[in-house]
Amino acid sequence: MKIAQVAPLYESVPPIAYGATERIISYLTEALVVLGHDVTLFATADSRTQAHLHSSTPTALWRDERVWDTTSHHLRQLDAVIKHSSQFDVIHFHTEPLHLPMQRFLACPSITTMHGRLLPADHGPLFATFPDAPLVSISDSQRKAMPDANWRATVHHGLPLDEMRYSQEDGDYLLFVGRVMPEKRIDRAIEIARRAGLPLKIAAAVHPGERAYFKETIWPMLEASQSFVEYLGEVGGESRRALFANARALVFPIDWEEPFGLVMIEAMASGTPVVAFRRGAVPEVLEHGVSGLIVDDVDEAVQAVQAVRDVGAIDRARCRKTFEKRFSAERMARDYLAVYRDLVDNRASAANIVDSDTDALQA
Structure with missing residues (x-):
């Protein structure tokens, strides 16, 4: 599959220190590449990846003292994603939901992972306005605040098996x-x-x-x-x-x-x-x-x-x-691939129905 991963621009992918979302995006992107998929990562230019890197900002925004308005940079990134959307089978957004008004007009299906806390007063009206936007939760617990949103799956985070250093010895702190x-x-x-x-x-x-x-x-x-x-x-x-x-x-x-x-x-x-x-x-x-x-x-x-x-x-x-057993990056990537394939199949089925209806009207 040709897959786009769209990361927030606050930190590089992976981050140099703290940055849970960017760390997960990195693990997912690299695992998808290892599994043989053609992946493009939209992220800051100081990111490191085996995928194709498309950058609209030179460095992580939170580490650039000149940057005050981060929204303007994310809008420029969104414009680039839209322009290139015909190149992909699916686009996976991990960003703030600025893209939701545009996701209906992308040339391919998209999915959005909600990485943060969901607030009914904020996200409720948003999801009600865009009820067709497919979403992924990172835990079933996360969904409780917004149970009626368009959830397509829950995908738990995962790490590469060699990411952390395993020790059999108990520490002292x-x-x-x-x-x-x-x-x-x-x-x-x-x-x-x-x-x-x-x-x-x-x-x-x-x-x-x-x-x-x-x-x-x-x-x-x-x-x-x-x-x-x-x-x-x-x-x-x-x-x-x-x-x-x-x-x-x-x-x-x-x-x-x-x-x-x-x-x-x-x-x-x-x-x-x-x-x-x-x-x-x-x-x-x-x-x-x-x-x-x-x-x-x-x-x-x-x-x-x-x-x-x-x-x-x-x-x-x-x-x-x-x-x-439960939290490898490969398991996470395969879970997301199942979501991507379902989105692509649904888009193809919808297109076939439209074509059939058009043919029937012309006949």
Whole structure:
């Protein structure tokens, strides 16, 4: 198949550090190429891929201090996608839904993966306006806010089997990886580490809109906890892999309806157990007692961390095997291929019906 992948332009594909959506787009694109498909990636020029790269911006927008209005750049990218749409069998959008008014006029079918949180007040009117726009969810949990949207499939994220470094040895610290947001609850992670008696490493990105929250709320906590908390900022590449592989457990103390939680499967791929709060997609991704421990409050989280530390409550080898079975990039790519083929077949069937009706009228 000839497939276009359309990435947001905030980060490169893959990102140099934080960027869950761009990381998934990269894994999917490369897996599709390995499976023999002709793939074009619409992304920033500093992206790295085996696919054909079509770029409309030189660098990741969030890393270009000259850029203020990101929408203008995404509109230019959309124009390029529309102009080239006749070259593809299917176009897969991972961007903000700016393309929905135009998807009806593309020369080929398209699908949109919704990577973020769905808000009825915002997405409800949008999906009602474009009810024919086919969508993919990244978890069944994500759909709950908008159950009547035009969902074609749920496709869980996946990683290349060699993306993370697997370790059989238990580490000596807890790990928090993510973005500095109130909903991610770094404050909970610090409390859990303090009460469990384990050091905590925090690898967290601070995006422009969250700088005030970081400075006013999180930084004072970090300064007050220097004896057992180490803040590392954004971490990528081999340093990121080492962080996951050498951790005793990943703490995922979220306070929101997380659509997926990529860091959970990165930890599983490393053999590192996850201690996560029962919100959003957590029960869908984690198998309690197999790849992690699901908890409902800080007290239970502390007990879970102590169980992992003291009695090895989660077997690291079994954790890794669960990842290989459920969350490989190849499985993700094959799931998406099934969606693409269904879209292409439906477009062909609709065209045949129109042709038949035209022939009947002419007769």
